[in-house]
Amino acid sequence: MAEIFVAKASDMQDGERRIVRTPKGEVGIFNYKGAFHAYANTCVHSGGPACEGVLVNKVLDIIAEDRTYQGQTFADEMHFVCPWHGYEYNIETGVCAGDPKLRLKKFETVVRSGDVYLVA
Amino acid sequence: MDAINNEVRNLRFDSYDTGEHLKNAAKQARARNYQDFLIVDVDSHHYESEHYKDVFSYIESPVLRRTALESFNRGGRSSFMGSEVGYQDIGGRITRHWLRKHEKTPADRHRDITTTLRWMNAMGVDYACLFPTPMLFLGTHPQPEIEAALAQAYNRWLCERILQEEKRIVSMLYLPFNDPEAAYRTVQEFGGKPGVVGFMVTAPRYKPVHDNAYMKTYRLIEEMGLPISFHAAYTWGDQALQLTNRFIGVHALGFMWFNMVHMTNWVVNGLPERFPKLKVMWIESGLTWAYSLMQRLDHSYMMRTSDCPSLKRKPSEYMQEMFFSSQPMEMPDDPSILEATFKMIKAETQLVWSSDYPHWDFDLPGVIYDLPFLNEQAKRNILGANAAKLFNLPLQPVKTIPEYD
Ligand code: FES
Numbered sequence: 001m002a003e004i005f006v007a008k009a010s011d012m013q014d015g016e017r018r019i020v021r022t023p024k025g026e027v028g029i030f031n032y033k034g035a036f037h038a039y040a041n042t043c044v045h046s047g048g049p050a051c052e053g054v055l056v057n058k059v060l061d062i063i064a065e066d067r068t069y070q071g072q073t074f075a076d077e078m079h080f081v082c083p084w085h086g087y088e089y090n091i092e093t094g095v096c097a098g099d100p101k102l103r104l105k106k107f108e109t110v111v112r113s114g115d116v117y118l119v120a
Numbered sequence: 121m122d123a124i125n126n127e128v129r130n131l132r133f134d135s136y137d138t139g140e141h142l143k144n145a146a147k148q149a150r151a152r153n154y155q156d157f158l159i160v161d162v163d164s165h166h167y168e169s170e171h172y173k174d175v176f177s178y179i180e181s182p183v184l185r186r187t188a189l190e191s192f193n194r195g196g197r198s199s200f201m202g203s204e205v206g207y208q209d210i211g212g213r214i215t216r217h218w219l220r221k222h223e224k225t226p227a228d229r230h231r232d233i234t235t236t237l238r239w240m241n242a243m244g245v246d247y248a249c250l251f252p253t254p255m256l257f258l259g260t261h262p263q264p265e266i267e268a269a270l271a272q273a274y275n276r277w278l279c280e281r282i283l284q285e286e287k288r289i290v291s292m293l294y295l296p297f298n299d300p301e302a303a304y305r306t307v308q309e310f311g312g313k314p315g316v317v318g319f320m321v322t323a324p325r326y327k328p329v330h331d332n333a334y335m336k337t338y339r340l341i342e343e344m345g346l347p348i349s350f351h352a353a354y355t356w357g358d359q360a361l362q363l364t365n366r367f368i369g370v371h372a373l374g375f376m377w378f379n380m381v382h383m384t385n386w387v388v389n390g391l392p393e394r395f396p397k398l399k400v401m402w403i404e405s406g407l408t409w410a411y412s413l414m415q416r417l418d419h420s421y422m423m424r425t426s427d428c429p430s431l432k433r434k435p436s437e438y439m440q441e442m443f444f445s446s447q448p449m450e451m452p453d454d455p456s457i458l459e460a461t462f463k464m465i466k467a468e469t470q471l472v473w474s475s476d477y478p479h480w481d482f483d484l485p486g487v488i489y490d491l492p493f494l495n496e497q498a499k500r501n502i503l504g505a506n507a508a509k510l511f512n513l514p515l516q517p518v519k520t521i522p523e524y525d
Contacts, residue, residue: 021127083215
C-alpha cells in the first residue's frame with residue numbers, strides 16, 4: 001500500500017475529480033460535498049472508464065398516493081455515469097444503480113494537511 | 121509515499137480523441153491477443169449527417185439537389201430528410217456523442233476514415249462494415265423518390281470518398297427499398313465496386329419483403345454471390361410502438377419487431393426455396409428474437425403447412441442457414457441460457473460479431489471472446505472468419521492495436 005498524492009483539497013471543488021494512474025490500475029477520486037470517494041476506473045460492464053463520465057442525480061418517477069404517475073424528478077442521490085454505455089454508480093458507495101449486487105472497487109482516501117491522498 | 125509512475129489527470133470535457141476514449145478496449149485487445157487473428161465488425165456506423173452538404177451534392181436530380189441543399193442550409197427547421205424522435209445518448213450520459221465534435225483529425229484524410237480507423241484499432245478490428253446513422257430511418261420517409269435519390273447520392277459518396285480510399289472499411293450499400301426499381305438499379309450500379317460487400321435494407325418500413333417487385337433484385341444479388349442484410353431500427357411512428365412511452369421500450373421492441381416481421385414473411389413465403397444461394401443477414405436485433413421466432417414458427421408450421429406450401433423443411437432449418445449479427449448481445453446472468461441461443465442459431469458458423477460503434481449500446485469483441493462455453497476456434501469464427509467468408513475478405517490480420525501502459 002502506498003499513499004499517492006492526488007491534489008490539494010482546495011484545488012478540487014465540489015463535484016470535481018481526478019483520475020490517478022496507480023500500479024493497481026486507474027482510480028477516479030471525486031470530491032462530493034467535501035468528502036473524497038475513490039473507485040477503480042474500470043466499469044463492471046465492459047471495462048470502460050467508469051469514473052470519466054458525467055455526474056447526474058438519480059432519476060425518480062413521481063407516483064402519487066393514488067398510484068398515478070405524475071412525472072419525473074431528480075433525487076438527492078448523486079450518480080456518476082460510465083461514458084461508454086451509461087451504467088450509473090452511486091458516488092458515495094460505488095454501487096451500480098441497475099443492479100446493487102454490482103459495485104466498483106473502492107479505494108481509501110486520506111486528507112492530511114490540506115492534501116488529498118489515495119491509498120493504493 | 122509513492123510518487124513514481126502515478127500520473128494524476130483532470131477530466132476534460134472540451135477535448136476528445138476516439139483512441140483515448142477506448143484505451144481500455146485497446147488494453148483488453150492486447151491482453152486477449154487479438155493481433156493474432158482476424159476480427160471483422162459487420163455493423164458499425166458513422167454520422168453521414170455531418171457530411172450532408174457533400175452527400176447532397178451527389179443527388180442526381182437538379183431539383184431535389186437544390187431542395188436538399190437549401191434545406192441543409194436552413195438547418196434546425198423542418199428538413200428534407202425527416203427525423204426520428206429519440207435520445208440515444210441517454211440525455212447526454214453517453215459523452216462521446218457530444219464530445220466527438222472536439223476530435224482533431226488530419227486534413228489530408230477524410231475525417232470519417234480517421235475516426236473509424238481509430239476505434240477499429242483500439243478494439244482490435246481489422247475490417248469494419250460501415251453504415252450510416254440517420255439514414256437508418258429513411259425507409260419511413262413518405263416520398264420513395266427522396267429515399268431513392270438520397271440512397272444513390274449516399275452510395276456514390278461513400279464509394280468515392282470512403283471505400284475507395286480505405287480498404288479496411290467496407291459496406292453493404294443502402295437499398296432504396298420503397299422503390300423496387302431503384303433498388304434493382306442500385307444493385308446493378310454498385311455490385312462489384314471496391315469495398316461493396318453486399319446490400320442492406322433498413323428494417324423500419326411498410327413494404328413486405330415478399331412483394332413480387334423485389335424478386336429480380338434478390339436474384340441479381342444471389343447471382344453476384346453477395347449477402348442481403350436487414351438492419352434493424354425503430355420508429356416511434358409505428359402504431360404498435362406508439363404504445364411505448366419510454367425510449368428503452370421503443371428501442372428494445374422496435375429493433376426486434378421489424379426484423380421479426382420481415383423474417384416471418386421471408387420464410388413463410390418460401391424465399392429461401394426461391395433463392396437457395398442468397399446469403400441473408402439480420403443485423404442489430406440481438407439474438408433472442410431468433411431463438412424465439414424459430415420455435416414459434418416451427419410450432420405453428422406443423423399444423424399449418426398449407427399456409428406455407430413452398431417450404432420443404434421447418435422454418436427454423438431455413439433460419440439456421442442465415443446469418444445473425446451479434447450486437448446488442450443479450451447477456452443473461454446464467455450463461456447456459458445464452459449457450460442455448462447460440463446452439464439454436466448455429467452460432468459457430470452463422471453468427472457474425474458486430475460492434476455498432478459508436479452508438480450507445482456498442483459491444484466489444486470481448487462479448488464473444490470471454491464466453492466460457494466457446495472454444496478458441498468458435499470464438500475466432502464468430503469474431504472474424506465467418507464474416508470474412510461472407511464478405512470475401514482475406515484472413516490475415518491487418519490492424520495495429522495501440523499500446524497504452
Ligand atoms: S463499460 Fe461502462 S457502461 Fe459499459
